Amino acid sequence: MEHQQLKGAVMASQQEQLRVQELGDFLRTRRGRIAPELVGLPRGERRRTPGLRRAEVAQLAGVSVDWYTWLEQGRPISVSIQVLESLVQALQLDANEREHLFFLAHQQPPPEGTPLRETVSATLQHFLDHLDLSPAFAIGPRWDIVAWNDAARVVLYDFPHMTSRERNVLWLTFASASHRQRIVDWDKHARRILAQFRTSYGRFPGDPWMTELIAALQTISPEFRAWWSDHEVLRGPEGQKVLKHPQAGILAFEHLMFQMYDEPDLKVVVYTPIKEGETGEKIRQLLAQGHGTRGSGASLDQ
Secondary structure, three states: HHHHHHHHHHHHHHHHHHHHHOOOHHHHHHOOOHHHHHOOOOOOOOOOOOOOHHHHHHHHHHOOOOHHHHHHOOOOOOOHHHHHHHHHHHHOOOOHHHHHHHHHHHHOOOOOOOOOOOOOOHHHHHHHHHOOOEEEEEEOOEEEEEEEEEHHHHHHHHHHHOOOOOHHHHHHHHHHHHHHHOOHHHHHHHHHHHHHHHHHOEEEEEHHHHHHHHHHHHOOOHHHHHHHHOOOOOOOOEEEEEEOOOEEEEEEEEEEEOOOOOOOOOEEEEEEEEEOHHHHHHHHHHHHHHOOOOOOOOOOOO
């Protein structure tokens, strides 16, 4: 009996090794078939392979390079459903490949329903673009700003020239010194952002991307480190917002946040200029001048 148990344990170990090896091989072949240009990345002069590098897949999926490398190497790490869905999008897998990935990683089929998305539809982008003088942007489930209009670009930040980490609302709030300097009563603002993020985090506990973000902020921000343990939660309130812009000065808005019916993990934020004052005219001038503020614009108070 003992010999049979030992033999069974050895076979199980061998099967597990084959499974993780198959998973790594599958991921390598899928990233190898995607040209960088297809996902908006430069090819560069020293690229040895036609496909994506590990670092590029990690960037597209919103995970660390080390974590993705370990996954390809068959290290014993856990893989959440949310991260697998991010890999599905990053590697542009079809339905059959998606199912195969889930079986290799979780030994079970993928769940039903819409995967975690960090992009917006053409219809939503069209809506944002036609808000004219109202800065508006969309926040994904990980609190990255994933879409915006021109008014948001000139009033808040030059989003197209920022990395995904720089476009993360939580990272902006706690890691950007220039962002902090432009906010009156920063403590109140930051606590509100953190409580709202905590509400979203509760839907994806253990998500590797969020876990890495939280760990990084605990390292660099004493305020985040102290307040995260409070477990405060809050949903986005309506109200008025006053922003400080480096070129235009004080801008006043009515603020509204709402969820998409078809994409409940996607939030849309709209700042409507208050009729009293010159906010609308100032935004019109900023749009005409093409101003953008890279990583140092006005408050992104939710």
